[in-house]
Amino acid sequence: MVPFAVSERISSIKSPIREVVVPAKKLEAAGRKIIFLNIGDPNKFDFDTPVHMKDALKAELDSGCGFYSPSEGDPDLRKTVAEFETKTNGKSFDVSDVLITSGLSEAIGFLNAVLVTKPGDEMLVPGPTYPPYIDYTKLNMGVPVAYRTDEDNGWQPDLENLRSRITDRTKCIVLINPNNPTGAVYDEKTIREVVNIAGEYDLPIVSDEIYDQLIFEGRHTPTLKVSGDVPVMLFKGFSKSYLAPGWRVGYVCFHDPHGRLEKIRDGFLKLARLRLCGCTPVQRACIAALEGTQEHLVETRRKLKERRDFAFKRLNEIEGISCTRPSGAFYIFPKVDLSVGGWKDDFDFVMDFLHAKGVVVVNGSGFSTEFGKDHFRSVILPQVEVLDEAFGLLDEFMRTKKKRN
Ligand code: PLP
Numbered sequence: 001m002v003p004f005a006v007s008e009r010i011s012s013i014k015s016p017i018r019e020v021v022v023p024a025k026k027l028e029a030a031g032r033k034i035i036f037l038n039i040g041d042p043n044k045f046d047f048d049t050p051v052h053m054k055d056a057l058k059a060e061l062d063s064g065c066g067f068y069s070p071s072e073g074d075p076d077l078r079k080t081v082a083e084f085e086t087k088t089n090g091k092s093f094d095v096s097d098v099l100i101t102s103g104l105s106e107a108i109g110f111l112n113a114v115l116v117t118k119p120g121d122e123m124l125v126p127g128p129t130y131p132p133y134i135d136y137t138k139l140n141m142g143v144p145v146a147y148r149t150d151e152d153n154g155w156q157p158d159l160e161n162l163r164s165r166i167t168d169r170t171k172c173i174v175l176i177n178p179n180n181p182t183g184a185v186y187d188e189k190t191i192r193e194v195v196n197i198a199g200e201y202d203l204p205i206v207s208d209e210i211y212d213q214l215i216f217e218g219r220h221t222p223t224l225k226v227s228g229d230v231p232v233m234l235f236k237g238f239s240k241s242y243l244a245p246g247w248r249v250g251y252v253c254f255h256d257p258h259g260r261l262e263k264i265r266d267g268f269l270k271l272a273r274l275r276l277c278g279c280t281p282v283q284r285a286c287i288a289a290l291e292g293t294q295e296h297l298v299e300t301r302r303k304l305k306e307r308r309d310f311a312f313k314r315l316n317e318i319e320g321i322s323c324t325r326p327s328g329a330f331y332i333f334p335k336v337d338l339s340v341g342g343w344k345d346d347f348d349f350v351m352d353f354l355h356a357k358g359v360v361v362v363n364g365s366g367f368s369t370e371f372g373k374d375h376f377r378s379v380i381l382p383q384v385e386v387l388d389e390a391f392g393l394l395d396e397f398m399r400t401k402k403k404r405n
Contacts, residue, residue: 012138016131016366020350024360035390037378038360040180040330041245045381047303049244050296056288057247060281067280071272073100073251074283084290085234085253088212089224097254099268102278104210104237104250107268108132109139111206111233114267115171116142122169126157127371128333128364130180130208145170146368151335154324155184159193166197172204172233173197175223178211181367181377182333183308183326188221195227204231204261210250211329213241213297216305218327224255231261240329241297242289247282304330307380307387314391320398330381333364335374341401346374356400357393 020038028034036044043049072078077100082093101107109132112123119141125133127146137144147162149155162173175194177186198205207223224232237250252268254261311332312325323334336349343349347363354360364375380387 009139009141013135014131014366015135017362019366020354020360020362023351024354027355027358032358034354035359035382035386035393037382037390038362040240040379040381042240042243042300042330042381043245046383047243047300047381049247050242050289050292052292053242053244053285053289056292057281057285060284065280065284069277069280069283071275071277072269073098073272073278074280074287077283077287078251080287080290081251081253085236089222089234089255091224091227091255093253093255097256099252099254099265099272100278100283101237101250101252101272102275103239103245103248104208104235105132106275107235107250107252109136110252110268110271111172112136112140112142113271114264116140117171120169121171122167123172123174124162124165124170124203125174126176126179126368128179128181128367128375129174130176131366133174133176134368142171143169146370148371149179149182149184151182151324154327155179155182155333156186156190157194159190159197162194163197166201166203170201170203172206174206174208176208177223178209178214178220178326178328180211180329181331181362181364181372182324183329183331185215185218185220185327188226191221191223192226195223195230198230199228204233204264206233206235208235210235210237211240212236213294214301214304214330215328216301216308216326220328227255229257231256231258233261233264238286238289241300242286243296243300244282244286244289247286248279249282249286304380307382307384308332310384311378311380311387311391314388315394318391318395318398319402321394326380330379331377332380333367333372333375333377336376338374340398340405342405346372346376350376353394353397357397359390359393 078098121142134144148158232255234253239245320337320340350363361376364372
């Protein structure tokens with residue numbers, strides 16, 4: 001029998017990070033040992049949500065706050081976020097500038113539903129990018145347009161390429177800093193240049209800074225620090241720096257010096273009302289995250305840096321694999337010489353490696369067909385012993401393939 005039809009828009013959705021899990025789970029169910037290096041979930045490894053956040057959540061549950069909160073978010077959390085981001089960015093935010101979402105992913109969905117005003121509207125996203133920035137645009141009949149980030153320059157945005165990709169259909173420029181999947185942390189000069197281009201073409205900036213506290217060297221420059229008059233939507237959340245990905249809390253702060261984002265903010269709010277509200281107890285517990293001690297960050301960064309150092313060195317020792325050193329977040333994005341195994345593309349490589357050695361990584365083309373191909377993304381979250389085992393298996397795999405070819 002023929003299955004019932006679904007919309008063309010749904011058929012375009014890929015979710016590469018989870019897609020690779022399907023064959024991996026099949027192998028696991030058949031008794032194979034599998035090492036999962038595909039998903040950026042620190043809590044699947046030896047990281048845990050800070051105790052004061054967990055205590056706050058327990059207390060919230062006991063206080064009987066199982067009611068719906070306002071659609072735009074719990075007022076106390078919005079106030080805490082406004083104060084926290086005012087301090088972080090040196091730009092003043094009011095409660096009314098903050099919208100709480102169910103994970104930052106929900107905000108990416110809202111963004112595209114609001115900004116893609118007609119089929120063919122374009123969203124300018126980094127190449128490579130976090131995949132929902134591609135899929136949500138397609139879901140709304142828009143076109144995700146990737147601007148190049150330059151591997152030879154530590155994956156910094158290629159400003160000339162970015163400029164060349166702006167058309168009269170471009171709706172905004174998305175920055176992801178630190179970047180997923182490359183781990184690049186953008187330098188201040190580059191961010192200033194992006195801001196200048198946005199100003200020149202009268203485009204708002206979406207600045208996804210969800211990994212801003214996970215930096216291994218140097219400093220993170222908040223876009224808002226240098227954004228001047230350009231309208232910025234700051235995207236952040238609690239999944240990464242606060243080690244609470246399953247809590248599903250993110251937020252958007254609108255910096256809108258001349259009221260240009262008014263309709264966009266209204267659009268976000270309409271969509272927020274449509275889903276009633278975020279989870280009330282976890283929103284309230286997130287107040288403790290921002291107001292309480294930030295001590296967990298010291299140990300989190302120490303562990304990640306150690307694992308980053310190991311991954312960077314070990315991967316570069318493997319013939320046919322080369323990578324730049326990530327400076328933040330928890331990913332590494334190596335390049336593969338596909339000629340070693342005669343793979344037809346990076347997905348073919350990823351699947352072959354999975355079936356041969358039981359290690360799951362994500363194909364780079366899932367993050368950008370143009371600028372991510374011939375790469376793969378691995379998390380650097382596991383302990384060094386696990387990374388050593390996984391990359392040892394990769395080394396063996398590449399050697400065997402080389403001999404055969
Ligand atoms: N933005 C970036 C760059 C990400 O890497 C992620 C998750 O991996 C998200 C947003 C979404 O985070 P969440 O929906 O868990 O808040």
